[in-house]
């Protein structure tokens with residue numbers, strides 16, 4: 305059976321151009337504005353799964369030091385075009401730094417992490433943050449991991465399950481909210497947004 309991570313990244317490889325274009329339209333920047341407001345001037349930000357690079361663009365334009373990353377080389381190339389700088393090709397599980405960032409931004413990206421890996425990834429994010437660092441991530445709510453009609457893998461967590469994964473790490477603050485949104489497959493979804501502080 306193909307690995308869920310590979311089929312998801314194969315989807316983004318094939319759709320890189322169209323996805324980068326679609327995801328730049330009518331972008332809701334409320335969470336990103338909140339995130340930037342929580343960081344100090346010139347703070348260092350890691351973006352996980354940056355896609356077309358729209359959020360990294362905004363962060364750079366506001367004077368933050370940004371390391372944009374994505375697990376798909378094709379998406380990374382899309383972001384490089386938008387950002388005019390190198391984007392690191394890195395899968396979530398390859399994150400391996402200590403106290404290097406003031407903020408980690410993972411909009412609609414960790415929702416693709418297999419359930420069995422999520423707690424370990426959160427551990428890596430926690431380690432990558434400096435004390436007091438801010439972490440934003442968002443997930444499509446559900447009750448069982450699986451694929452969408454486009455073949456992408458999602459962990460589809462409930463709020464309770466997600467909280468259990470986050471609570472395996474000692475965050476000093478953890479807040480979760482629900483929002484409604486639309487996916488690339490055109491289907492309305494309930495998004496769980498998670499704010500955590502190291």
Ligand SMILES: C[S@@+](CC[C@H](N)C(=O)[O-])C[C@H]1O[C@@H](n2cnc3c(N)ncnc32)[C@H](O)[C@@H]1O
Pocket residue numbers: 309312313316327352353354355356358359373374375376379394395396397410411412413414416417
């Ligand atoms: C739904 S898109 C979101 C992109 C961007 N954050 C945005 O808000 O437009 C998910 C992104 O996560 C990336 N991704 C999926 N699985 C990944 C993995 N295992 N490691 C790193 N990135 C991954 C995809 O290539 C894609 O760019």
